[in-house]
Structures are given as C-alpha cells and as structure tokens.
Amino acid sequence: MTKREWLWITAKATGITAVTAWLYYRSLWAGILLFPLWIWHWRLMVREEYRKKESDFAQQFKEAILTLSSSLNTGYSVENAFRETQKEMRLIYPEKARISKELQIIVRQLRLQVTVEQVLEEFAGRVELEDLRSFASVFISAKRSGGDMLAIIKDTAGQISDKIDVKREIDTILAAKQYEFRVMSAVPYVIIGYMSFSFPEFMDSLYGNAAGTGVMTVCLMVYIGAYYLGLRIIRIEV
Numbered sequence: 705m706t707k708r709e710w711l712w713i714t715a716k717a718t719g720i721t722a723v724t725a726w727l728y729y730r731s732l733w734a735g736i737l738l739f740p741l742w743i744w745h746w747r748l749m750v751r752e753e754y755r756k757k758e759s760d761f762a763q764q765f766k767e768a769i770l771t772l773s774s775s776l777n778t779g780y781s782v783e784n785a786f787r788e789t790q791k792e793m794r795l796i797y798p799e800k801a802r803i804s805k806e807l808q809i810i811v812r813q814l815r816l817q818v819t820v821e822q823v824l825e826e827f828a829g830r831v832e833l834e835d836l837r838s839f840a841s842v843f844i845s846a847k848r849s850g851g852d853m854l855a856i857i858k859d860t861a862g863q864i865s866d867k868i869d870v871k872r873e874i875d876t877i878l879a880a881k882q883y884e885f886r887v888m889s890a891v892p893y894v895i896i897g898y899m900s901f902s903f904p905e906f907m908d909s910l911y912g913n914a915a916g917t918g919v920m921t922v923c924l925m926v927y928i929g930a931y932y933l934g935l936r937i938i939r940i941e942v
Contacts, residue, residue: 705753713753717746727896728920730911741928748935757802758833759875764803765836766868768793773861776854782847783814806831820847835864878938885934892927 721742725735735742771792775785790807797804806827813823821844828840842860846853900907910916 705750705757709753713746713749717742717749720745723893724924727893727900728924729917759872761802761831762833762835762868763872764793764797764801765833766865767796768803768807769839769861770865773858776857782820786810786814802831820844835868839864882938885938889931889934892923 721735721738722732724741725732725738728734768789771789772785775788776782780788786807790804790811793801793803793807799805810823810827813826814820824840824843828837839860843857846856896907910920
C-alpha cells in the first residue's frame with residue numbers, strides 16, 4: 705500500500721476510536737484505554753484494503769493468463785507469448801496497474817536470458833496470490849516435463865479464470881449486504897449521539913460514575929461482539 709493509504713487507514717481508526725471514547729465514556733482520554741480497539745479497527749481496515757487489492761489483481765491476472773494462453777495457442781513461444789500479453793494488458797490497464805508492472809518485470813527478465821521457470825517462481829514470490837502460485841507451479845512442471853504444455857496451460861488457465869469469476873460474482877452479491885452491515889453498524893453510534901443531544905439529563909447519569917461506566921462498557925462489549933459476528937457472516941472464502 706502507498707503511504708497515503710496507510711495514513712488514511714490510521715486516521716480512520718483513530719477517528720472511530722475517538723468517537724467511541726466520547727460517546728461511550730464522554731472522555732477522549734478513554735481512547736488511551738481503548739487502544740486495543742484502535743489496533744483491532746486498524747488491522748481490520750488494513751486486511752480489507754489488502755483483500756480489495758488482491759481481488760483487483762486477481763481480475764487483472766485472470767485477463768493476463770487468458771491472453772497468455774491464447775498467445776501460446778496461436779504458436780508463440782513462451783517468451784514471445786509473455787511479450788504479447790504485456791502489449792495486450794497495456795491496452796486494458798494503465799501502467800500503474802499491478803499487472804502492468806509485473807509483466808514489465810517479467811519481459812525485462814526474459815530479455816536478460818533469465819529462465820521462464822525462475823521468472824515465474826520470482827513472480828509468485830512477489831505476489832501473495834494462491835491462484836498465481838498454482839498457475840506458476842503447473843506452468844513450470846509442464847515446461848520441465850515436456851508434455852502437452854499448451855493443453856495443460858489452457859486447462860489450468862480456464863480453471864483459475866472460472867474460480868476468479870465465481871469469487872467476483874459472490875463479492876458482487878455480498879456488496880449490498882456489506883453496505884447494509886456498515887449502515888447497521890453505525891446505528892448504535894447515531895442513537896447514542898441523538899440521545900445525548902436530545903435527552904442530556906437522562907444520558908448524564910451514564911457518565912462520570914462507576915455504575916454508568918459499567919453499563920456503557922457492557923454495551924460496548926456487546927456491540928463489538930455483534931460486529932465481529934457480522935463480519936464473520938458476510939465473509940465468504942472461495
């Protein structure tokens with residue numbers, strides 16, 4: 705991730721923790737005690753950002769392997785097939801896209817006479833994507849075994865492409881539910897804020913004393929538990 709993305713995630717986690725400290729305890733100093741909550745939110749946001757980037761790259765990778773398979777099918781050598789794939793990807797994605805950068809590295813290494821096996825192993829090592837590791841492993845095995853590499857690569861590319869498509873369809877279906885979940889997650893904060901401004905006398909009894917602090921702590925723990933459960937429900941791995 706970029707420095708700006710790290711700063712933005714840190715700012716969001718800090719803001720959520722500060723709002724939580726104020727609404728539940730009427731004290732920004734409580735944010736210090738809520739530092740574990742800040743860490744939890746920060747990790748969730750970082751994980752979600754990485755998951756989003758992984759999903760985007762998976763789609764890019766799918767297009768790349770299908771193009772590579774098509775190039776091999778038309779008779780290109782492996783090295784030239786990667787060059788053709790790079791040209792095609794330039795027409796689809798900008799130069800800043802991850803797949804564009806990775807293909808540029810691959811083509812440069814091939815020009816330096818680095819073996820395809822080593823190039824793909826390094827590619828799989830740079831990118832933490834299971835489908836990429838599977839493709840690289842099959843590609844290397846097919847090239848070394850001297851079997852029907854074209855058929856093997858075509859079949860593998862098709863399977864990986866189908867898997868990525870299924871995952872993307874699931875993500876699309878879950879997008880609406882995830883939005884509803886985010887809205888519902890904000891409701892307790894809105895209610896507490898509304899009650900604090902509309903009925904300050906009633907809410908004041910929950911702050912500045914042990915009993916009120918205990919009640920609000922229990923409410924916060926219940927909310928965190930419900931939030932965690934909601935995250936588990938809307939998260940589906942393919």
